[in-house]
Amino acid sequence: MFDLDRWQEIFQTISKNKLRTILSGFTIAFAILLFTLLFGIGNGLKHTFEKQFAGDSQNSVYINSGTTTKPYKGLQSGRQIQFRNEDAKFINEKFPDEIQFFSPNIQRSMQAIYKGEQNRYTVRGVYPDYQPLESAVIQDGRFLSYIDIKRRAKVIAIGRLVEEDLFGAKSAMGKNINLDGISYKVVGVFNDPGGDNDERYIYAPFTTIQGMYKPNDEVDYFGLTFNSKLSVDEALAFSNLLTKVLKEKHNIDPRDQAAIRVRNYAEGTKNVQQFMTVLNVIILFIGIGTLIAGIIGISNIMVYIVKERTKELGIRKALGATPSSIIGMILMESIFITALAGYTGLMLGVFALRALGDSLEKYFILNPSVETYVVVGATIVLIIAGTIAGYIPAKRAASIKPIVALNDE
Structure with a gap:
């Protein structure tokens, strides 16, 4: 050789x-x-x-309400379905083994101001369980906590690009941002693999936002992750059953596809x-x-x-x-x-x-x-x-x- x-x-x-x-x-x-x-x-x-699919957990499920398109049980079509806190309790009691993380969500567009800098961002009122749904990674400080939820604290976790927009090269930690005239303290800064759009969100305690803007316990939508032990087919069966029981609870025709929309990432993954x-x-x-x-x-x-x-x-x-x-x-x-x-x-x-x-x-x-x-x-x-x-x-x-x-x- x-x-x-x-x-x-x-x-x-x-x-x-x-x-x-x-x-x-x-x-x-x-x-x-x-x-x-x-x-x-x-x-x-x-x-x-x-x-x-990087912006959200692969076992995420999002539940949105809409308007009925079919009459059902003497009720006319065109009814607006509105989720409330009781729906959150209903879902968790109905599927204790299938649900891993769960959070109701209220979403609003707000003007954020810090000194001379200002911009408009989407503010989400959520529970701490919402963090794994969005795959948000804390790079400074912390995310929301259940103590914040209990106290209805005026604190927020902001995306990396929100900090960059309003604070430049300086840290936002501990600073107060004015959101539509109300001051909130920054307790955390996160980045998100979903990209720039996901890094321009602001998260606040659900109870704080609901108490200010939803006096009748209204909820915009729900987000949850299903048990990771479920197979893709089992996860899809779970979301189908979830859709069915919610339609029954709100007296919606089973064939009505617009009144309640359940988006299961397992289907996309499959x-x-x-x-x-x-x-x-x-x-x-x-x-x-x-x-x-x-x-x-x-x-x-x-x-x-x-x-x-x-x-x-x-x-x-x-x-x-x-x-x-x-x-x-x-x-x-x-x-x-x-x-x-x-x-x-x-x-x-x-x-x-x-x-x-x-x-x-x-x-x-x-x-x-x-x-x-x-x-x-x-x-x-x-x-x-x-x-x-x-x-x-x-x-x-x-x-x-x-x-x-x-x-x-």
Whole structure:
């Protein structure tokens, strides 16, 4: 393997047959390059879908009320369904084992002012349980607490971009922000993987906001997470049953789709999983096809190379070269070219994906990249294929008698 004379001989053979070497190397490099790009773009699509769901917990369920579109039990259509605190109690008592976190929500747009800076933001009155629904990560201070809920405290947790808008490079912690004429103390700053929009929310205690703006115990909507032990199908069955019992409670026709809307992220997760499975199968199929094309190309080139060198091999045998030494020389040359070209294709593919970067985001391809083990594995497959492709014709050539090889035209 580390015979210096053997390697010198291989390099001499390569230098004397540049076109042959370039053609075989190009076939291998192109196969790995295409393989890398395909998997990179596939992963970019996967990253796009993951980002779409990053803003909320994957086991989130949101319950909104609307207007009835069908008459039911003597009641006319066009009724506005209004959730109240009793609905929160009803839901929790009905599904104690299925619900993990739960929070009623009141949402208002308010003008926020701090000294000379002001902007308009969405303010949500929530319970502490709402934090995991939005996947909000506290970067400074804390989120709301149940003591805040009990005391109806005028405190808020603000998004990172709210702090940036109103306070610039300074910390908002402990400062007071005026929201529609009422002063609230900042107790926490959060960031959110959902992006800029989710980092411009302001969260306040539910009881504080309800006491000021909803005197009749009204609730805008509910948010909850279902038990993580539930399968996707069980989670969907849970949300269907939840919809059914809420319609029964509010005397809504079971066929009325507008009066109560339950959005279960499990359904989206299931659809994405199915899509990604199909996508992965397609990419894998194309990738395998690309590798097979590369393997066929290597095989054809190696057959041609060995046939072209038949007379040379005959001279070597006439001078005393053993069949094993001839086979070993051809195999080493084949492995070397395959490994070098494969690595070149791999590097070109990785470089191309990095160069593309976020430029493909408009085509719903985010951060196209490929795991190292995938392309390394593909390269190894091609090296093995190159070895086999070189071994078969080399073994056949090594078995030819010198006189026959020397007479070959």
